[in-house]
Amino acid sequence: xxxxxxxxxxxxxxxxxxxxxxxxxxxxxxxxxxxxxxxxxxxxxxxxxxxxxxxxxxxxxxxxxxxxxxxxxxxxxxxxxxxxxxxxxxxxxxxxxxxxxxxxxxxxxxxxxxxxxxxxxxxxxxxxxxxxxxxxxxxxxxxxxxxxxxxxxxxxxxxxxxxxxxxxxxxxxxxxxxxxxxxxxxxxxxxxxxxxxxxxxxxxxxxxxxxxxxxxxxxxxxxxxxxxxxxxxxxxxxxxxxx
Amino acid sequence: xxxxxxxxxxxxxxxxxxxxxxxxxxxxxxxxxxxxxxxxxxxxxxxxxxxxxxxxxxxxxxxxxxxxxxxxxxxxxxxxxxxxxxxxxxxxxxxxxxxxxxxxxxxxxxxxxxxxxxxxxxxxxxxxxxxxxxxxxxxxxxxxxxxxxxxxxxxxxxxxxxxxxxxxxxxxxxxxxxxxxxxxxxxxxxxxxxxxxxxxxxxxxxxxxxxxxxxxxxxxxxxxxxxxxxxxxxxxxxxxxxx
Numbered sequence: 001x002x003x004x005x006x007x008x009x010x011x012x013x014x015x016x017x018x019x020x021x022x023x024x025x026x027x028x029x030x031x032x033x034x035x036x037x038x039x040x041x042x043x044x045x046x047x048x049x050x051x052x053x054x055x056x057x058x059x060x061x062x063x064x065x066x067x068x069x070x071x072x073x074x075x076x077x078x079x080x081x082x083x084x085x086x087x088x089x090x091x092x093x094x095x096x097x098x099x100x101x102x103x104x105x106x107x108x109x110x111x112x113x114x115x116x117x118x119x120x121x122x123x124x125x126x127x128x129x130x131x132x133x134x135x136x137x138x139x140x141x142x143x144x145x146x147x148x149x150x151x152x153x154x155x156x157x158x159x160x161x162x163x164x165x166x167x168x169x170x171x172x173x174x175x176x177x178x179x180x181x182x183x184x185x186x187x188x189x190x191x192x193x194x195x196x197x198x199x200x201x202x203x204x205x206x207x208x209x210x211x212x213x214x215x216x217x218x219x220x221x222x223x224x225x226x227x228x229x230x231x232x233x234x235x236x237x238x239x240x241x242x243x
Numbered sequence: 244x245x246x247x248x249x250x251x252x253x254x255x256x257x258x259x260x261x262x263x264x265x266x267x268x269x270x271x272x273x274x275x276x277x278x279x280x281x282x283x284x285x286x287x288x289x290x291x292x293x294x295x296x297x298x299x300x301x302x303x304x305x306x307x308x309x310x311x312x313x314x315x316x317x318x319x320x321x322x323x324x325x326x327x328x329x330x331x332x333x334x335x336x337x338x339x340x341x342x343x344x345x346x347x348x349x350x351x352x353x354x355x356x357x358x359x360x361x362x363x364x365x366x367x368x369x370x371x372x373x374x375x376x377x378x379x380x381x382x383x384x385x386x387x388x389x390x391x392x393x394x395x396x397x398x399x400x401x402x403x404x405x406x407x408x409x410x411x412x413x414x415x416x417x418x419x420x421x422x423x424x425x426x427x428x429x430x431x432x433x434x435x436x437x438x439x440x441x442x443x444x445x446x447x448x449x450x451x452x453x454x455x456x457x458x459x460x461x462x463x464x465x466x467x468x469x470x471x472x473x474x475x476x477x478x479x480x481x482x483x484x485x486x
Contacts, residue, residue: 015447018284019416020275021462022449024267027289032263041261043296046270046287053286076428077448078435117431136450136457152450173262185319188360192321204258205320206265207395209378219264 003223005170006039009061012046013054013072013082014151025153026071030160038169039067049073054085062089062146067167069160072151074140076117082148083141087125090143097124100139107137124148131159171223173202176232180239183207183214190238191218197234200227246466248413249282252304255289256297256315256325257394268396269314273403281412282310292316297328305332305389310410312403315394317383319360325391326384330368333386340367343382350380367391374402414466416445419475423482426450426457433481434461443470446478 010030016022027044034041042065047053049072061068073082087094100122108114114122124141131140131147133155140159141148149159180187184207195203204219218235222228253273259265270287277284285308290296292315304311316325330337343365351357357365367384374383374390376398383402384391392402423430427450438446447462461478465471 012287015445016449016462017270018274018278018287019418019462019464020271020273020278020284021418021420021447023271027260028263028266030263031261035263041263042291044255044261044287044289048285075448075450076431078431078438079447115428115432117435118428121428135452152452154452175262175264177264185358185361185364188319188321189358192360195321202258204264204322205318206259207318207379209395209397214379219259219262221262 003171006067006168007065008034008039008041008067008069009065010041010044011054011057011061011068011070012044012151013049013070014046015049015079017046018048026151026156029153029157030069030071033160033164035173037164037167038172039167040170040173049079049081051081051085051088054082055089058086058089058146062144066145068146069149070146071149071156074121074138074148074150076121076138080120083120083124086143086146086148090125090146092126094123095126096122097128097130097141099130100124100141103130103137103139132162134158173221173223174225174228176220176228178218178220178232178235178239180216180218180235180243181213182216182239182242184216186242187216187238191235194231194234194238198222198227198231200224201231203231203235246414249310249411250308251277251282251284251310251312252308253284253287254297254300254304254311254313255287255394256292256313257289258292258322260289261291269394269399272396272400273312273314276403276407278416280407280410281415282410283413283416292322292324294324294328294331297325298332301329301332301389305387309388311389312392313389314392314399317364317381317391317393319364319381323363326363326367329386329389329391333368335369337366338369339365340371340373340384342373343367343384346373346380346382375405377401416464416466417468417471419463419471421461421463421475421478421482423459423461423478423486424456425459425482425485427459429485430459430481434478437474437477437481440477441465441470441474443467444474446474 121138128141201222327337364381368386371384444465
């Protein structure tokens with residue numbers, strides 16, 4: 001019986017990434033954490049803070065993937081439109097979440113300090129659950145298989161680390177990295193043959209340039225450790241012939 | 244008469260980004276360069292080295308955007324399937340490009356050193372033009388509005404910098420950045436009013452945390468410099484009231 005593979009998609013919502021003002025730090029963190037956990041990240045989209053774009057991406061992703069993560073657009077300002085857009089994608093109302101409101105009330109200590117803008121941070125698509133935020137308190141939300149996270153990396157990480165243990169995971173892809181100090185073109189024909197021989201292994205080849213000499217990082221990945229070991233031996237033998 | 248706005252999409256092709264092995268460096272560079280040049284980056288997708296995924300993304304993007312850039316998957320190894328997949332997306336053959344072959348021949352000096360794998364780097368969708376690569380010689384390709392670039396950041400930049408001057412561009416979005424040393428929730432209600440008053444300006448609000456105190460970077464962007472100046476004055480006055 002084949003084990004179930006769990007698939008994820010990530011939607012980065014943010015004009016600041018597309019305009020080049022801010023360098024995204026969230027893709028690498030989420031990609032890395034999922035990969036180590038046995039969940040496969042299949043696609044990432046970076047889209048603008050535009051309602052129709054968010055609705056399209058959410059509805060495409062939530063059908064295709066087990067888990068969908070969004071980052072960005074859940075703050076108090078006018079350009080934070082993620083939760084209301086996701087509510088529309090689900091065809092539900094964006095409603096005041098009582099648990100989220102309690103958290104804001106605790107934090108600000110006074111109902112009057114929660115102005116109309118801050119109040120927006122307590123709204124979520126109907127039927128959402130909270131995702132706690134230990135840094136700035138305003139929570140993220142889970143609506144069915146969609147996890148709505150903050151965009152500020154420190155806060156996003158705190159939310160993501162909190163939900164990761166709750167997700168169902170498949171077997172972890174074991175990974176071996178080999179630094180072949182030869183240009184990839186030299187070993188490419190033989191490498192193709194090794195790839196064709198080992199269907200259970202995914203062989204990635206990543207060229208690099210260091211002090212004007214070309215090398216290649218080879219990454220072998222498989223859920224089958226024995227196949228991986230055999231593949232590694234063949235790749236090491238191949239490299240020996242050229243160094 | 245309204246000036247034409249030029250739109251771009253970026254497709255990052257690479258299992259290594261989705262697996263978390265490699266942190267993407269290309270999004271920020273391309274986003275920044277386009278933004279400064281008067282071309283608007285509308286969407287970025289990171290997809291796996293899978294033919295159907297590449298075809299879907301390419302055909303979606305080339306219809307929607309003036310310019311489409313891809314990075315990754317144009318090397319000599321088995322996992323480099325970008326050009327052949329893009330040829331399929333266009334419904335044309337992936338053919339030997341004589342100019343690209345000449346470059347490889349010059350570089351390797353000997354026909355025999357261009358093994359079958361390296362030969363793949365001289366193939367491109369029928370009707371492509373070359374994009375020169377000063378670093379490792381193997382070229383990228385332009386097919387209609389799709390620019391096929393390398394994934395290695397240094398090479399990608401060299402190719403991108405070479406093509407950027409050849410693209411048609413709209414007016415540049417002028418941008419002003421203001422560091423409001425107050426939490427965004429404090430100024431959010433009034434900021435919304437300023438945004439509503441100035442339709443020509445796009446106001447972005449980006450919270451940050453420094454030494455446990457919360458601040459907000461406000462970014463005002465517009466092609467209209469006068470509107471931008473007026474918006475800046477209002478935002479500065481707003482901040483003064485809370486500091």
